[in-house]
Amino acid sequence: MKKPRALAGTALTLLLPALAACGGSGPGAGTPDVPVAGTHWTIGAVTVDGVRSAAPSGALMDFTKDGRVQGTSGCNGFDAAVAVRGDALTVSDPTVTAMGCPDDRMRFEDALLRSLKGEITAKLKGGALSLTSADGRYRVELTAEPATPLLGTAWTVDALISGDTSTSLPAGSEGKARLVFGKDGRLTGSLGCNRVSAPAKAGGSTITLGAFETTRMICTPAQMDLETKLYDALDNPLTYRIEHRTLTVTDADGQGFTAKAG
Numbered sequence: 001m002k003k004p005r006a007l008a009g010t011a012l013t014l015l016l017p018a019l020a021a022c023g024g025s026g027p028g029a030g031t032p033d034v035p036v037a038g039t040h041w042t043i044g045a046v047t048v049d050g051v052r053s054a055a056p057s058g059a060l061m062d063f064t065k066d067g068r069v070q071g072t073s074g075c076n077g078f079d080a081a082v083a084v085r086g087d088a089l090t091v092s093d094p095t096v097t098a099m100g101c102p103d104d105r106m107r108f109e110d111a112l113l114r115s116l117k118g119e120i121t122a123k124l125k126g127g128a129l130s131l132t133s134a135d136g137r138y139r140v141e142l143t144a145e146p147a148t149p150l151l152g153t154a155w156t157v158d159a160l161i162s163g164d165t166s167t168s169l170p171a172g173s174e175g176k177a178r179l180v181f182g183k184d185g186r187l188t189g190s191l192g193c194n195r196v197s198a199p200a201k202a203g204g205s206t207i208t209l210g211a212f213e214t215t216r217m218i219c220t221p222a223q224m225d226l227e228t229k230l231y232d233a234l235d236n237p238l239t240y241r242i243e244h245r246t247l248t249v250t251d252a253d254g255q256g257f258t259a260k261a262g
Contacts, residue, residue: 036063036082036089037063037064037065037067038063038064038065039062039063039144040060040061040062040063040144040145040244040245041060041061041062041071041129041142041143041144041145042055042059042060042142042143042144042145043055043059043060043061043071043073043074043112043140043141043142044141044142044143045140045141046108046111046112046115046138046139046140046141047138047139047141048111048114048115048137048138049137053107053108053111055073055074055108055112056073056074056075056104056105056108057074058072058074059071059072059073059074059108059112060072060145061142062244063082067081067082067083068080068081068082069081069082069089069091069094073105073108073109073112073113074101074105074108074109075099075101075105075106075108075109076096076097076098076099076101076109077096077097078094078095078096078097078113079094079095080092080093080094080095091116096113111138112140114138115131115133115138115139115140116131116140117133120132120133120134120138120140121133121134127143127144128141128142128143128144129141129142129143129144130142145244147242147243147244147245148242148244148245148247148261149242150181150202150240150242150247151181151182151183151202152180152181152182152183153180153181153247153261153262154178154179154180154189154261154262155178155179155180155181155247155259155260155261156175156177156178156259156260156261156262157169157177157178157179157192157226157230157257157258157259158174158258158259158260159257159258160229160233160256160257161233161248161250161254161255161256161257161258162254162255163254164254166258169226170222170223170225170226171222172220172222172223173192173220173222173223173225173226176190176192176193176223176226177189177190177191177192177226177227177230177257177259178190179191179259181200181202181207182200185199185200185201186198186199186200187199187200187209191226191227191230191231192219192223192224192225192226192227192230193217193218193219193220193223193224193226193227194214194215194216194217194219194227195214195215196212196213196214196215197212197213197214198210198211198212198213199211202240205239205240205241206237206238206239206240207238207239207240207249208236208237208238209234209236209238212231230257232255233249233250233251233255233256233257234249234251235251235252235253235255236251237251237252238250238251238256239251245260245261245262246258246259246260246261247259247260247261
């Protein structure tokens with residue numbers, strides 16, 4: 001992936017439903033502050049001058065709890081600071097990654113970024129949110145995104161946990177450990193090098209694993225190091241929690257890992 005590029009002069013003003021109090025004057029004043037922190041949206045489509053373009057798979061928009069808006073158009077990712085004032089969100093000039101994608105995805109990305117400028121009026125109905133520009137030329141369709149289910153999701157390990165400390169993976173092993181807790185009651189995947197399989201029973205906030213079956217390949221030292229650490233962490237009883245698209249698994253000693261969906 002290339003380094004992010006700055007999009008100069010782009011200010012995103014998003015108007016969302018209001019739920020908490022705010023005062024003052026000017027745009028957004030006199031209406032409740034929007035509690036967007038921790039919300040997650042799937043981008044469904046963008047309409048420009050009456051022409052609707054469905055979003056590619058993976059197009060998302062998240063508002064983090066530390067005052068940022070992040071997401072992906074289905075091609076490049078974007079990231080910016082966000083300030084809330086009444087029913088208006090003012091987003092700083094975003095950084096956008098610079099990957100090349102197929103023409104249809106690049107056209108959608110351009111339409112999305114153009115749609116998220118100026119004043120945008122929001123209408124919320126159930127879990128559907130529409131954002132319409134002041135001149136009516138642009139409309140973005142968003143759908144509230146639920147938490148990712150444990151079962152059936154491909155989880156890619158991205159960090160190791162020891163007590164209250166999270167550490168990065170051994171250099172060179174990133175993206176190598178991928179696990180699926182299947183609906184058939186088995187854990188399958190890789191711990192960094194070898195393919196593994198084991199009975200897995202999930203209930204409440206716990207996971208219980210049976211005996212592992214594994215291949216016997218020799219991989220790079222970094223991959224073998226990661227595999228050893230994950231074997232040590234997968235020691236019953238295991239506790240798990242899911243925060244949207246992030247899975248955290250720890251054993252009774254506080255050893256474990258985090259993993260991202262996809």
